[in-house]
Every structure is written in structure tokens, then in C-alpha cells.
Amino acid sequence: MKYKHLFGPVSSRRLGISLGVDLVPYKYCPLNCVYCEIQNTTHLVTARQEFFPPREILDELDSFLFPQPHLDYITFSGAGEPTLNSSIKEIIRYIKDKYPQYKLALLTNGTLLNNDDILQEIIPCDVILPSLDAASSEVYQRVNRPHPDLKVEDLIAGLVRLRQVYSGEIWLEVFIIQGITDTEQELALLRDAISQISPDLVQVNSLDRPGAEEWVEAADPKRLIEIRNYLRERLPMPVEIIAKIKYQTGMKSLDADLVDLIRDTIKRRPSTAEDLAAMLNIHINEISKVLRELNNEGKLYAERKPRGVFFKWIA
Numbered sequence: 001m002k003y004k005h006l007f008g009p010v011s012s013r014r015l016g017i018s019l020g021v022d023l024v025p026y027k028y029c030p031l032n033c034v035y036c037e038i039q040n041t042t043h044l045v046t047a048r049q050e051f052f053p054p055r056e057i058l059d060e061l062d063s064f065l066f067p068q069p070h071l072d073y074i075t076f077s078g079a080g081e082p083t084l085n086s087s088i089k090e091i092i093r094y095i096k097d098k099y100p101q102y103k104l105a106l107l108t109n110g111t112l113l114n115n116d117d118i119l120q121e122i123i124p125c126d127v128i129l130p131s132l133d134a135a136s137s138e139v140y141q142r143v144n145r146p147h148p149d150l151k152v153e154d155l156i157a158g159l160v161r162l163r164q165v166y167s168g169e170i171w172l173e174v175f176i177i178q179g180i181t182d183t184e185q186e187l188a189l190l191r192d193a194i195s196q197i198s199p200d201l202v203q204v205n206s207l208d209r210p211g212a213e214e215w216v217e218a219a220d221p222k223r224l225i226e227i228r229n230y231l232r233e234r235l236p237m238p239v240e241i242i243a244k245i246k247y248q249t250g251m252k253s254l255d256a257d258l259v260d261l262i263r264d265t266i267k268r269r270p271s272t273a274e275d276l277a278a279m280l281n282i283h284i285n286e287i288s289k290v291l292r293e294l295n296n297e298g299k300l301y302a303e304r305k306p307r308g309v310f311f312k313w314i315a
Contacts, residue, residue, distance in 0.1 A: 006060050027041050033145065046111070054091060081112070171200060176224060209291055265280070272311070
């Protein structure tokens with residue numbers, strides 16, 4: 001069965017062997033983050049929709065999960081914001097009822113979590129991984145470029161409310177853009193916001209491959225360590241770096257066949273991640289994961305053009 005809504009399983013730095021479930025069409029999101037490796041948001045929205053018949057997604061899950069594959073998590077993620085799907089409650093409940101052996105994870109930008117109905121819908125998840133990149137309105141607008149209806153104060157309030165009603169694990173991701181989100185003032189505001197949110201874990205991240213805007217660059221590894229130490233000294237929960245830095249090794253579980261397909265394709269013709277996903281009929285998240293690792297290994301050259309970021313194979 002060819003899957004429209006499932007991708008992977010992929011080997012995730014944070015979640016181990018993870019089966020992705022994509023609940024929204026490509027690039028439907030309340031944010032248009034400058035660092036997004038899947039490039040600019042094409043549908044900047046906050047209104048929830050069903051998008052697809054829930055049965056369509058559930059049939060794919062039944063097909064994949066029937067043999068009881070080994071998975072560390074089933075993860076709601078993809079190329080947009082999962083909580084925009086108004087059927088997420090039904091899908092979560094179905095998995096929990098029919099496949100209780102699997103843990104559920106939700107990757108979310110957190111923008112809709114000030115809605116109590118949505119909070120109740122996602123409570124059955126075993127771990128929720130929201131993000132908070134800025135705690136001031138100025139930096140939030142510059143980095144996350146939110147829908148006009150969204151304010152950073154509401155984002156933080158929603159994350160605080162999540163902690164109040166949710167007893168599962170919360171792993172909060174903080175994306176660092178050096179000189180913007182790591183100033184003395186912004187770090188102090190982030191520290192205060194994180195203290196209010198009280199996640200179980202803080203994960204510091206930075207750019208792995210070209211983002212939506214050319215000016216966004218990976219933070220210096222030494223700076224990431226300084227930020228981690230700053231937060232560790234001021235917060236009671238663990239703080240770790242999940243960005244690739246020099247002392248971290250590459251992932252050992254890349255799909256060799258997919259690497260070969262990508263290599264052979266871009267050797268013939270430089271392509272964007274979106275081009276590769278369409279040509280190879282493989283979900284954009286799987287393509288992005290492999291490009292990220294190959295870029296970290298220095299096997300790719302990225303060139304930004306008007307239509308997007310094109311990848312070339314370095315012979």
C-alpha cells in the first residue's frame with residue numbers, strides 16, 4: 001500500500017524509530033519561520049479543518065500497524081501544524097484504543113494550545129514536543145513570522161496551560177539564531193518563560209541545512225554550549241543540545257537505497273527537496289531528513305535560487 005499520510009519509519013534523534021503521521025496538506029501552518037528547512041509557508045492559517053476524511057488516515061494506520069512493527073513512537077508531524085486538523089482527537093483515540101502498545105508523540109509549534117478544546121484532544125499523547133524560539137514580540141515577529149492573529153504572550157500562556165492540564169512528558173525545543181534569539185535580553189525572557197512553562201526537558205536546536213531565508217545561519221557550536229550552560233544554571237529541568245555540533249556523530253541508520261536515489265538524481269540534475277519528494281514519490285520529511293544528514297557530512301552543495309534551495313552532489 002502506498003501511503004499518503006504516513007512516512008518512515010525514520011530514525012529520529014529525539015524519538016528513536018518513529019512512524020510519522022502527516023495530518024495537514026503541505027505547508028499549512030500558523031507560522032512562517034525563517035529557519036524552516038521545508039521553506040516558506042504557503043498557507044498561513046489558524047482556522048482548523050478536517051482536511052482529509054479521518055477514515056483515509058485510519059486505513060493507512062491499520063495497514064501499516066497490522067504486522068505490529070517495532071516502533072518507539074508514532075509521531076504527529078509533517079510539513080505543517082498537526083493541531084490544525086480538527087480530526088486529531090478521533091485519530092489519537094483510535095490509535096490508543098486499537099494499538100495501545102505504541103507511544104504517541106506530537107510535534108507542534110504550540111500556537112493553538114491556548115484553546116482548551118485542543119488541549120483536551122491531545123492529552124492522550126505520551127510526549128508533546130512544542131517549540132518556543134522567542135519570548136518577546138519583536139523577536140517572535142522577526143523569527144516566527146506568525147499569522148496576524150497570533151501573539152507571543154498567547155503562545156506562552158498556552159504552553160503554561162498545557163503543563164497545568166497535561167501529566168505526560170513535555171520536551172520544549174528552543175531554536176537559536178545567533179545574534180537574534182540569543183541576546184542577553186532575549187535569553188533572560190526565554191528563561192523566565194521556560195520557568196513558567198516547566199517542561200520536563202529543554203532541547204536547544206539550530207540550523208542543519210538551508211532555511212527559508214538565506215540570512216539564517218547555524219549557530220556556532222561554542223555558543224550553543226554557552227546557551228545550554230546558561231539555561232542549565234538557571235532552570236531546574238535538564239537542558240540538552242540537539243543541534244548537530246562537531247563532537248556529535250552522524251546518524252547510522254540512513255536508508256542506503258534512498259541515499260542512492262537522491263545521489264543519482266541530483267548528480268544528473270540539481271533539485272530542491274520538494275522536487276525530490278515529487279520525483280521519487282517520497283514524503284518531504286523523509287527527503288529532508290536524508291538531505292540534512294548528507295549536508296552535515298559535507299556531501300552536498302546547496303545553492304539558493306528564486307524557486308528554492310537546490311542541492312548538488314559533491315563528486
